[in-house]
Amino acid sequence: MNSASKKNHRSICFAGLLICGLLLFSSFFSLHNTVRNSFRFPYKKAGLTERQAAAHLLSRFTYGATPGQIDAVIKEGLENWFQKQLDARLPDDSLNRLLSGYDALKLSNAEVAAIYPKGGQALRMAVKEGVISKDSVKPDNKTYRELLQNYMQEKGLKSQQELFRQLISQKILKAAYGNNQLQEVMTSFWFNHFNVSITKSDCAEFIPAYERDVIRPNSLGKFSDLLLATAKSPAMLYFLDNFSSSGSNNKAQATQSSVKNKQATTLQTQMAASADRLPMMVDNKVQNAKKTQGLNENYAREVMELHTLGVDGGYTQQDVTQAARVLTGWSVYPTGSYGQAGKNALDKMDADQLKKRGYVHEGDFLFNPNRHDNGEKMVLGKHFGPDGGYEEGVQLLNMLAHHPSAAKFVCGKLAVRFVSDKPPQSLINKMAETFKNKDGDIKQVLITMVSAPEFWSTSSVREKTKSPFELTIAAVRSLNADIQEPYQLYNWINKMGEKMYYYQAPTGFPDKGQYWINTGALLNRMNFGLALASGRIPGVRVDLMALNNHHEPESSQAALVTYSKIIMPERNLEQTIKRLTPMLNDPNLVKKVEDASAKAAPPQKDMMQEGTAMTAGNNVLGITYERKGKGNYMAKQKTGGNNSLLAQVVGVIIGSPEYQRR
Amino acid sequence: MLSRRGFLKAGGLTLFGVGLMGGIPAFLAEAAASMKVESPYKKKKTLVCIFQRGAMDGLMAVTPFTYQYLKEARPTLFMSAAKGAGGSPLIDLDGRFGLHPSMKAFEPVFREKRLGIVHGIGSPNPTRSHFDAQDYMESGTPFNKGTSSGWLNRAVGLLGHDALTPFSAVSLTSSMPRSFYGDNPAVAINNLQDFAIQMRGNQAGANLAAKSFEDLYDQTASGLLKDTGKESFEAMKILQKTDIKNYKPSNNVVYPSSAIGNSLKQIAQLIRMDVGLEVAFAESNGWDTHFNQGTENGVFARNVADLSNSIMAFWTDLGAYQDDVTVMTMTEFGRTVHQNGTGGTDHGRASCNFILGNDVNGGLVHGNVQPLTVENLEDGRDLKVTTDFRSVFSEVADKHLKITNDHALFPDWSGNKIGVMKA
Numbered sequence A: 001m002n003s004a005s006k007k008n009h010r011s012i013c014f015a016g017l018l019i020c021g022l023l024l025f026s027s028f029f030s031l032h033n034t035v036r037n038s039f040r041f042p043y044k045k046a047g048l049t050e051r052q053a054a055a056h057l058l059s060r061f062t063y064g065a066t067p068g069q070i071d072a073v074i075k076e077g078l079e080n081w082f083q084k085q086l087d088a089r090l091p092d093d094s095l096n097r098l099l100s101g102y103d104a105l106k107l108s109n110a111e112v113a114a115i116y117p118k119g120g121q122a123l124r125m126a127v128k129e130g131v132i133s134k135d136s137v138k139p140d141n142k143t144y145r146e147l148l149q150n151y152m153q154e155k156g157l158k159s160q161q162e163l164f165r166q167l168i169s170q171k172i173l174k175a176a177y178g179n180n181q182l183q184e185v186m187t188s189f190w191f192n193h194f195n196v197s198i199t200k201s202d203c204a205e206f207i208p209a210y211e212r213d214v215i216r217p218n219s220l221g222k223f224s225d226l227l228l229a230t231a232k233s234p235a236m237l238y239f240l241d242n243f244s245s246s247g248s249n250n251k252a253q254a255t256q257s258s259v260k261n262k263q264a265t266t267l268q269t270q271m272a273a274s275a276d277r278l279p280m281m282v283d284n285k286v287q288n289a290k291k292t293q294g295l296n297e298n299y300a301r302e303v304m305e306l307h308t309l310g311v312d313g314g315y316t317q318q319d320v321t322q323a324a325r326v327l328t329g330w331s332v333y334p335t336g337s338y339g340q341a342g343k344n345a346l347d348k349m350d351a352d353q354l355k356k357r358g359y360v361h362e363g364d365f366l367f368n369p370n371r372h373d374n375g376e377k378m379v380l381g382k383h384f385g386p387d388g389g390y391e392e393g394v395q396l397l398n399m400l401a402h403h404p405s406a407a408k409f410v411c412g413k414l415a416v417r418f419v420s421d422k423p424p425q426s427l428i429n430k431m432a433e434t435f436k437n438k439d440g441d442i443k444q445v446l447i448t449m450v451s452a453p454e455f456w457s458t459s460s461v462r463e464k465t466k467s468p469f470e471l472t473i474a475a476v477r478s479l480n481a482d483i484q485e486p487y488q489l490y491n492w493i494n495k496m497g498e499k500m501y502y503y504q505a506p507t508g509f510p511d512k513g514q515y516w517i518n519t520g521a522l523l524n525r526m527n528f529g530l531a532l533a534s535g536r537i538p539g540v541r542v543d544l545m546a547l548n549n550h551h552e553p554e555s556s557q558a559a560l561v562t563y564s565k566i567i568m569p570e571r572n573l574e575q576t577i578k579r580l581t582p583m584l585n586d587p588n589l590v591k592k593v594e595d596a597s598a599k600a601a602p603p604q605k606d607m608m609q610e611g612t613a614m615t616a617g618n619n620v621l622g623i624t625y626e627r628k629g630k631g632n633y634m635a636k637q638k639t640g641g642n643n644s645l646l647a648q649v650v651g652v653i654i655g656s657p658e659y660q661r662r
Numbered sequence B: 001m002l003s004r005r006g007f008l009k010a011g012g013l014t015l016f017g018v019g020l021m022g023g024i025p026a027f028l029a030e031a032a033a034s035m036k037v038e039s040p041y042k043k044k045k046t047l048v049c050i051f052q053r054g055a056m057d058g059l060m061a062v063t064p065f066t067y068q069y070l071k072e073a074r075p076t077l078f079m080s081a082a083k084g085a086g087g088s089p090l091i092d093l094d095g096r097f098g099l100h101p102s103m104k105a106f107e108p109v110f111r112e113k114r115l116g117i118v119h120g121i122g123s124p125n126p127t128r129s130h131f132d133a134q135d136y137m138e139s140g141t142p143f144n145k146g147t148s149s150g151w152l153n154r155a156v157g158l159l160g161h162d163a164l165t166p167f168s169a170v171s172l173t174s175s176m177p178r179s180f181y182g183d184n185p186a187v188a189i190n191n192l193q194d195f196a197i198q199m200r201g202n203q204a205g206a207n208l209a210a211k212s213f214e215d216l217y218d219q220t221a222s223g224l225l226k227d228t229g230k231e232s233f234e235a236m237k238i239l240q241k242t243d244i245k246n247y248k249p250s251n252n253v254v255y256p257s258s259a260i261g262n263s264l265k266q267i268a269q270l271i272r273m274d275v276g277l278e279v280a281f282a283e284s285n286g287w288d289t290h291f292n293q294g295t296e297n298g299v300f301a302r303n304v305a306d307l308s309n310s311i312m313a314f315w316t317d318l319g320a321y322q323d324d325v326t327v328m329t330m331t332e333f334g335r336t337v338h339q340n341g342t343g344g345t346d347h348g349r350a351s352c353n354f355i356l357g358n359d360v361n362g363g364l365v366h367g368n369v370q371p372l373t374v375e376n377l378e379d380g381r382d383l384k385v386t387t388d389f390r391s392v393f394s395e396v397a398d399k400h401l402k403i404t405n406d407h408a409l410f411p412d413w414s415g416n417k418i419g420v421m422k423a
Helices: A003-019 A021-035 A051-061 A069-076 A078-089 A092-100 A111-116 A121-128 A143-154 A158-179 A180-195 A208-217 A222-230 A234-239 A256-263 A267-275 A284-289 A296-306 A317-324 A342-346 A351-356 A389-403 A406-417 A425-437 A442-453 A466-480 A486-495 A519-533 A556-567 A574-584 A589-602 A604-612 A646-656 B003-009 B011-021 B024-031 B068-073 B101-111 B130-139 B152-157 B203-219 B223-240 B261-271 B300-325 B389-401
Strands: A330-332 A360-362 A365-367 A376-378 A383-384 A625-628 A632-635 B048-052 B061-062 B097-099 B115-122 B169-171 B278-282 B326-330 B352-356 B365-367
Touching: A051 A069, A051 A180, A051 A486, A069 A078, A078 A180, A078 A442, A092 A158, A111 A208, A121 A143, A121 A256, A143 A158, A143 A556, A158 A180, A158 A208, A158 A466, A158 A486, A180 A208, A208 A222, A208 A234, A208 B048, A222 A234, A222 A296, A222 A389, A296 A317, A296 A389, A296 A406, A317 A376, A351 A360, A351 B068, A376 A389, A383 A389, A383 B003, A406 A425, A406 A442, A425 A442, A466 A486, A466 A519, A486 A519, A486 B003, A519 A646, A519 B003, A519 B203, A519 B278, A556 A574, A589 B101, A646 B203, B011 B389, B024 B352, B048 B261, B048 B300, B048 B389, B068 B101, B097 B101, B101 B115, B115 B389, B152 B169, B152 B278, B152 B389, B261 B300, B278 B300, B300 B326, B300 B352, B326 B389, B352 B389
Parallel strands: B048 B278, B048 B326, B115 B365, B169 B278
Antiparallel strands: A330 A365, A360 A365, A376 A383, A625 A632, B061 B097, B115 B352, B326 B352
């Protein structure tokens, strides 16, 4: 980039920030950025042009380029664009306006618990209050359902389904319209890395706040902060059961000799440990749990296997058991009516008293010293305790976050997400070095990755397969679609095989093309393209003519070329165009489609009068027009859909193999 | 990767290629007439698994009715096998266990020794969480959450041959069940009719689009997309050759119009079309009966009627294919011996399951249900798990699908089989 264009860029930057009215503060950052932004992308050496490099960059760090975005990134400078994405401070006013319609998004966990009771909970309340007689509770009894609905309305209660609908909708809108794209991509990445699932009802209600407060704010920070935040979140504490894990406070038992005993952890002891959780699992007797004793290893195992070290990261079953002991007492501050008794007791103590007794209460997290195993432990050769309290858990997580195996494992996953399903080991090693030297700074790791020639190698370009979510959002962005009902898109994402937030295993979705591409899913991808382009997804509008500045292509062949370039910029489209052309030139087929189109959407009277240029003869694409606003015409979209050949061409492009790649 | 390609490498393609050239392939036409025909490839066995989500009350489905303790623990839920006591009694299977009267459809196959029951089956992990218990049962590793694959997906990998067609493993669910997670090819599809390029009200457009897609995928440089694309279109054409929508079950069978009935009907279609189905999965919901469970009527009775009628419709529809098919039900745990305060039962431990097939050691209630006394209960409240679910699942997989590598199918498990299948 030459100095003139850099200067130019900086003045544009200034002007924009002036408008924001944040002159002093922001200009400081802007200057600061330019200084900090010392990295250069080596794409030229890899044989990519600047345009190709910009396209690759966008394919990796956004949910897909919007029309014209490649030009914008080139104008801004690739490195500058990337730095801004790392900073993740771009204003998102229009997105925020869209999100303001979703009232659950800013609620605390306690508020969520109060407004969106779990399945069956509202019913139990209504029965308890005598609003509904318990004998009437039968699946086919309509009266009790109506009573329940009225009861919930009166009490201001809403169904949990509505909470999840809002969670999913905000994710779709942020990915589609947010300016801080990299932050959103990283949020998806880390959510999947630290997966929790709505399918587990104990943890489901905490998931919106988990993504909002735990994952997103830490998604470009330090790995150790992210790990600690997940460890303390109610969603994770419930998902992997650590909330219930407790130790015996017997110090005598917790010496070296007990280390040996624990080594002999057998099925029986595991079973006994879990059996102790029994009262917690049954219905709502959570309060009885304080009497229960028992170690639960689930979180301790997964934090090593899935979150930090990787399955071959060099830990043993003994390390798992010992780590579980370190993390006993890490639990959830009681929320909702069920934890009331415990909460009252805790609330009576002021902060000093709590601290004196060894409690740690931060937001929804509670360290309960009475459930903590005070004894001595050893994990991966490091001693913890005795009497380490809450701090020894923090030390353990810090040790795991900084372990060389974690650097390799986490960087390997990042490289798989951003480079290819089988990234070169040399690249992973470079990233892992940065991870170790820069205290697990995720931004620095990403900078190392993008500064490496491996990232730009032709064997990485377009080597990833879009996941169903990525395909959906990319398509929406490619077509500048107007999303009124985001949840309608979720139905498609689910159909194509990515039921987000519901993936049951703590592993998260596998990040590889082979997982996403199977026969049923592939046909649904094609159907999705057709449905989106022809306006058959309710609440999602596309204006295909607007994409081409309302110029109607002169022929179906021209439409194919024009729209292929708009939707898939910087790709070799020769094959796509070559393969599709003969079909578009088949007069029989075209006529059939036109007939169908005419049947589905009869021309408007209005159009017949005003559409002088659009005689049947040159309306080659079968598009019907209606008047809209100040003389603008747009391709018609009725509920029956837009059957024009143009819509089909675009649908086929979205469903084409080339578009499945990124 | 390798296994998926079997369809393209081996006889599959030529078979379907011939079929597609003109009209309805002979083997499909004949299949539609319920005639079993020799396929060019060796006919494979099919295992159909049904997960009863929510935890079925095994003590009500198959009641050990001789125990006074149970009668007292369930004052309004206990049903008697004694005739003439009013209402429908339990169906006395062997003087000790009684089948719920709403499952009378099962009685003939039990008496013919095709239906086996295992009682006291469950997981060694005593969790009473639906989520955890289902997760453990479906991954097949009751003490390890991080297992990425499901046991049925591993089973597909252990069949000893490449997947013959895209329909080798099919789940009749809208999303992939945990049992099917993994690297081996599997398809989750709620409705076989969705297996097509669709443009509502515009068949010409759909045809054009389908042709376009087929050509594009045929030409793409990505091996994964190219091969899967090819499979998809072949699969689509196979299904299009038969009238899925107006499927006529054989033997004038009428399936219950329920979710499980509908799923089993579609599985029967795939089996009768000889498209290489080897592992099928379906779900039955609504078993979490905390409230007003009912006895001979009520929600539980409706559920078991639906389940047993659906399975029997499926079995009858199979006709000549019965020898190749085994059906197995499973549920995450059982329910408390004592009824609760709301006319239902809470989360317990062991339940029972049903296995239907001509190579099943049927006509017996297998397992080891100890006399119901408080001392014999787990935690003083629940029917003990006396048979590890893995011993039954692995035996069925072994005898029906010839999967003998138990260690690969169920890592961390080494136990004995209990003889639910014929030796």
